[in-house]
Amino acid sequence: MNRASLTRHSDFEWCIEPTGQMRVPAIIYAGEQLIEDMDEKVREQLTNVATLPGIQRAAYAMPDAHWGYGFPIGGVAAFDPHEGGVISAGGVGFDISCGVRALRTTFTAAQLEPKKNELADALFRSVPAGVGSTGAIRLTEQEMDEMLRGGAQWAVARGYGIAEDLESIEEGGCASGAEPEFVSQAAKKRQADEMGTLGSGNHYLEVQRVVEIFDSVTAGVFGLHQNDIVVSIHCGSRGLGHQVGTDYLKTMVIEGYRPIPDRELACALIESELGQHYLGAMRAATNCALANRQIITHLVRKAFGEVMPDVKLTLLYDVSHNTCKVERHVVDGAIRELFVHRKGATRSFGPGHADLPAALLGVGQPVLIGGTMGTESYILVGMSEGEQLAFSSACHGAGRSMSRTQATKHWRGRTLVDELREKGVLIRTRSYRGVAEEAPGAYKDVNAVAEAAEHAKLAGRVARLVPLICVKG
Amino acid sequence: MEANRKTANEGRALNVKASHWEHFSHGSDIGVRGFGASVEEAFEQAAVALTAVVADVSRIRQLESVEVHCTAPDIELLFVSWLNAVIYEMAVRRMLFSGFQVATSGCSLTGNLLGEKVDPERHQLAVEAKGATYTGLRVAQQDGQWLAECVVDV
Numbered sequence: 108m109n110r111a112s113l114t115r116h117s118d119f120e121w122c123i124e125p126t127g128q129m130r131v132p133a134i135i136y137a138g139e140q141l142i143e144d145m146d147e148k149v150r151e152q153l154t155n156v157a158t159l160p161g162i163q164r165a166a167y168a169m170p171d172a173h174w175g176y177g178f179p180i181g182g183v184a185a186f187d188p189h190e191g192g193v194i195s196a197g198g199v200g201f202d203i204s205c206g207v208r209a210l211r212t213t214f215t216a217a218q219l220e221p222k223k224n225e226l227a228d229a230l231f232r233s234v235p236a237g238v239g240s241t242g243a244i245r246l247t248e249q250e251m252d253e254m255l256r257g258g259a260q261w262a263v264a265r266g267y268g269i270a271e272d273l274e275s276i277e278e279g280g281c282a283s284g285a286e287p288e289f290v291s292q293a294a295k296k297r298q299a300d301e302m303g304t305l306g307s308g309n310h311y312l313e314v315q316r317v318v319e320i321f322d323s324v325t326a327g328v329f330g331l332h333q334n335d336i337v338v339s340i341h342c343g344s345r346g347l348g349h350q351v352g353t354d355y356l357k358t359m360v361i362e363g364y365r366p367i368p369d370r371e372l373a374c375a376l377i378e379s380e381l382g383q384h385y386l387g388a389m390r391a392a393t394n395c396a397l398a399n400r401q402i403i404t405h406l407v408r409k410a411f412g413e414v415m416p417d418v419k420l421t422l423l424y425d426v427s428h429n430t431c432k433v434e435r436h437v438v439d440g441a442i443r444e445l446f447v448h449r450k451g452a453t454r455s456f457g458p459g460h461a462d463l464p465a466a467l468l469g470v471g472q473p474v475l476i477g478g479t480m481g482t483e484s485y486i487l488v489g490m491s492e493g494e495q496l497a498f499s500s501a502c503h504g505a506g507r508s509m510s511r512t513q514a515t516k517h518w519r520g521r522t523l524v525d526e527l528r529e530k531g532v533l534i535r536t537r538s539y540r541g542v543a544e545e546a547p548g549a550y551k552d553v554n555a556v557a558e559a560a561e562h563a564k565l566a567g568r569v570a571r572l573v574p575l576i577c578v579k580g
Numbered sequence: 581m582e583a584n585r586k587t588a589n590e591g592r593a594l595n596v597k598a599s600h601w602e603h604f605s606h607g608s609d610i611g612v613r614g615f616g617a618s619v620e621e622a623f624e625q626a627a628v629a630l631t632a633v634v635a636d637v638s639r640i641r642q643l644e645s646v647e648v649h650c651t652a653p654d655i656e657l658l659f660v661s662w663l664n665a666v667i668y669e670m671a672v673r674r675m676l677f678s679g680f681q682v683a684t685s686g687c688s689l690t691g692n693l694l695g696e697k698v699d700p701e702r703h704q705l706a707v708e709a710k711g712a713t714y715t716g717l718r719v720a721q722q723d724g725q726w727l728a729e730c731v732v733d734v
Contacts, residue, residue, distance in 0.1 A: 146607055148607065173607035173608060174606060174607035174608070174715075175607070175608075175715075176713045176714070176715045176731070176733065177714075177715070180607070180608060197713075197714075200733075201710040201711045201713075201733045202710055202733075237700065237705060238634060238635070238698065238700070238705040238706070238707065238708050239674050239698035239700060239705065239708075241674070293668065296672055297668065297671050297672055299672070306708060307705075307706075307707045307708045307734075308707045308708065308734050346671050346672075349671075349710040349711050349733075350668070350711075352710070352711055353664050353667075353668075353711040353712075356711075356713075356714070357652075357657070357660070357661065357664075360657060360714060361652075361653055361657070370714050370717075371713065371714040371715045371717070373714070506607070506608065507607060507608045510605040510606065510610065511609075511610050511633075511706075511707070511734070512603050512605070512610065513605070537700050537705065538700070538704075538705045538706055538707075540704055540705070540706040541705065541706045541707055544706055544707060
């Protein structure tokens with residue numbers, strides 16, 4: 108991105124001043140190098156978001172921002188329904204409530220080592236992953252609607268997990284206001300055999316080792332120590348969410364709010380019938396994602412039980428990074444209820460926030476940053492300053508630096524799997540081509556992204572983790 | 581744009597000489613682009629490009645056919661609807677398609693998809709397509725050919 112047209116507010120905050128139809132400025136949080144590497148499309152899309160009605164304060168981009176659909180991926184924008192605010196299907200994305208879940212384990216890297224291969228095989232057998240994979244669970248029409256209303260709470264009630272899990276999921280594991288009747292039959296049909304599946308692309312199930320602690324106090328509260336083993340699950344709302352996104356994006360393009368600068372920014376007034384229908388369907392899809400990650404957690408626990416029966420897995424936290432949530436924020440000195448879109452961005456409430464579970468009140472919300480199968484992942488924590496910056500939001504991952512096609516020309520999947528095994532990372536996959544497309548070298552440096560988030564005061568680094576086992580979607 | 585262009589003789593499924601497909605870059609996902617002598621052929625080739633995102637098209641046998649219908653207010657939205665119809669059939673039938681026949685009447689479309697059930701070993705699967713988007717969307721005539729393109733979320 109050309110820095111010349113940006114106003115620099117600080118080392119890690121850059122501003123696009125409002126011009127033309129922009130109602131608010133656009134703010135990008137990133138260091139110099141990340142700004143230079145950032146796609147010009149981020150500027151274009153962020154500028155377009157800033158023209159939407161009811162937008163509050165600014166349109167924001169996180170350090171990992173890149174070209175998305177209407178909104179940049181790594182984009183955050185909050186809208187006030189009382190000022191004609193909008194809800195945007197593109198601002199949430201196709202994989203509604205895609206997110207990351209981290210589980211603590213009760214063993215260390217040294218204890219894992221002799222069981223590593225066996226565990227990798229057990230996880231690969233237990234959690235369906237990759238194109239065309241199906242789960243074992245089949246739901247009746249009524250059960251599907253119950254799942255869409257209940258999310259992870261429904262899953263736990265069905266025996267997939269324990270009640271304590273729910274305390275460590277955003278919104279207690281259930282998005283309120285879900286309305287399955289606004290989810291199409293096509294979307295429900297697409298989900299028919301996809302419950303408890305990982306999906307493909309950048310989705311993964313990883314066993315990771317904590318290799319660095321940045322903030323020992325917060326790490327202690329999170330229950331993380333050097334050399335601990337953590338399980339990380341990255342996936343979303345599967346076929347149902349994809350179809351809800353497809354259905355409503357089309358309807359918003361045809362019937363939604365006008366004028367918009369680009370039709371990929373399709374949206375509807377929050378208080379319109381279309382806006383309300385989308386919200387009901389989007390929250391149902393959110394619950395589908397939460398139920399899905401909960402079922403996968405159950406499958407992971409079973410797989411561990413086969414190999415290491417004494418191990419306990421407890422939920423550290425579950426964050427969604429493709430969402431629109433209703434939150435209370437202070438704007439111009441007044442508390443307002445806003446619809447906060449986070450597309451490829453993570454909520455990052457700081458310490459003391461009323462929506463945090465008691466155990467986290469003193470330190471803030473865990474922010475889970477996915478890396479690649481060959482590099483690092485991060486656990487960060489929300490900071491108080493984040494509220495006034497980007498409505499308590501932070502980054503969600505590294506972001507690609509190379510397209511899928513380029514990656515398949517640079518790397519061969521089988522070679523990558525062999526090279527990673529030499530480095531101590533076991534890959535389990537049904538698709539070598541998929542591995543090549545997800546090559547670690549095709550992603551930006553997640554270290555720079557996490558560092559920028561901390562320097563910008565969006566979220567502070569707590570722990571760095573490296574993969575030991577990766578089941579690739 | 582990336583040099584992943586396939587000609588009529590390289591793994592595509594239709595018998596139209598001028599038609600071909602290619603992929604183009606997007607930050608995190610991938611763009612699909614079809615060319616043809618008619619808008620229908622461009623749509624057909626873009627569907628081959630879509631399938632090539634998911635699997636090796638040349639390995640997909642044409643054993644079963646599925647018919648789809650879609651409508652939209654204009655030709656570009658019809659193109660996205662067409663690709664989304666293909667994605668939907670891939671997902672719910674656990675099938676892959678390598679042959680596509682499109683007929684349009686105004687802004688409605690009937691498509692015939694030819695393919696077979698997914699075989700993870702044989703089809704060299706890569707990634708699921710979540711949905712066709714309105715990003716990079718264009719249906720137009722260019723250099724005497726029709727072109728249809730958009731970004732697909734994977």
